[in-house]
Amino acid sequence: MLSKSAAKKFFLIGTVVCSGCFVLLTVDTVQKVPQQSHAENITPEVIHGKDLWDHNNCMGCHTIMGEGAYYAPELTKVYERRGPIFIKSMLKDPQAMFPGQRNMQKYNFTETEIDSLVAFLKWIGEVDLNGFPKKPDLVPAAPTANTAQLSELPLPTKPAVFDQVCVACHALQGKGGAVGPVLDGVGNRRNHDFLVSWLKDPLAVKADSKMPKLPLTDEQVQELANFLSQLK
Incomplete structure (x- = not known):
């Protein structure tokens, strides 16, 4: 059993060591951010897309990079899954893409705004998130006889x-x-x-x-x- 002075010493040394590890890991992470986020690809168009994302409260329905709501599809890798044509069509008129099935609001974005949102989603999809999110297990369509x-x-x-x-x-x-x-x-x-x-x-x-x-x-x-x- 440790004495009072030994316990205090153990606590202080442990706190210093853990704090040092935390600082070193934080510094290492911050240094890797530009490389993993591909900061060189953050164009004015991407920034505009991010502003539109925030202004229209897209996180109220969608999740991106692990943050947001779960009412609508997760969009971190949507550019990889669907590509620009599908995304542009959905942003232009969601109801036309899935008649009677989609509850996504039509925001009446201009072509420039749609291009900016696509650029933003493309950049998000290229950020190195260390394997997050996991690729979804897609459910096949209902089987038929043949x-x-x-x-x-x-x-x-x-x-x-x-x-x-x-x-x-x-x-x-x-x-x-x-x-x-x-x-x-x-x-x-x-x-x-x-x-x-x-x-x-x-x-x-x-x-x-x-x-x-x-x-x-x-x-x-x-x-x-x-x-x-x-x-x-």
């Missing part, structure tokens, strides 16, 4: 935009969203020219279409049409 058979069929090379945008609403080989029709065999149902017209402007082809007009480039439209027309 899901197992379809999942074994080889697919042509998918354009990057397909995994960023299309799977949010459509399923392919049992994986993806359930908002729009499944895309297995779509090449048997629709020809290449129809798919090009549809991807450019769904509402021009079918006035009551639930699919919004996505901001796809002509190159992306051709890539998607080529890919989808091969799904037979």
Whole structure:
């Protein structure tokens, strides 16, 4: 059993050692912040996006870097998951992306404001958070009678935009969203020219279409049409 003086000495030495470790770890962390946060990529556009994020209280619904609410999706890595086309479309008109399903408010952002928010989310997604957040375990779409058979069929090379945008609403080989029709065999149902017209402007082809007009480039439209027309 320690004497009173020995206990006091033990306490003081322990406090000094622990305090020293805390200071050293703090200094080490602060020194790594510029490198891990990629501070060189914080452009005026990113700063504007951060201001818009704060001013519109996006954290009231979304979580970013572990802070915020859990009412809406976590957005730290949303740029990696969805890409700029999907994000811009959601910010422009959330209801058009998911008719009757989304409660996200339409903020009527200008194109410049949308670009700034996308830049901010891109920068956030590139910050080194030491493995946080963990990649989500995505739940596959509800299986159908021929899901197992379809999942074994080889697919042509998918354009990057397909995994960023299309799977949010459509399923392919049992994986993806359930908002729009499944895309297995779509090449048997629709020809290449129809798919090009549809991807450019769904509402021009079918006035009551639930699919919004996505901001796809002509190159992306051709890539998607080529890919989808091969799904037979």
